[in-house]
Amino acid sequence: MKWLDRVSWFNLVLVALLLGLAPFSPEPHLWEKLKMLAAGSLVRPLDWFDLALHGAPFLVLALKGVRHVRKTGA
Numbered sequence: 001m002k003w004l005d006r007v008s009w010f011n012l013v014l015v016a017l018l019l020g021l022a023p024f025s026p027e028p029h030l031w032e033k034l035k036m037l038a039a040g041s042l043v044r045p046l047d048w049f050d051l052a053l054h055g056a057p058f059l060v061l062a063l064k065g066v067r068h069v070r071k072t073g074a
Helices: 004-005 009-021 029-039 045-072
Strands: none
Touching: 004 009, 004 045, 009 029, 029 045
């Protein structure tokens, strides 16, 4: 997971905000898919793909945060 250390925080946050929250209007895609998941209506494969695509940057950001905390002990 050394590749995760090489990715800058700025770039990762930027990708998470742009891809994770796109399209910005009428509501972010990730938010829409999370609401569908909570309602139990996330059934089509395309919806699952959208959830994975728009959620992946936030997952990578969380992994980098956990790795940073474990590495620095902060």
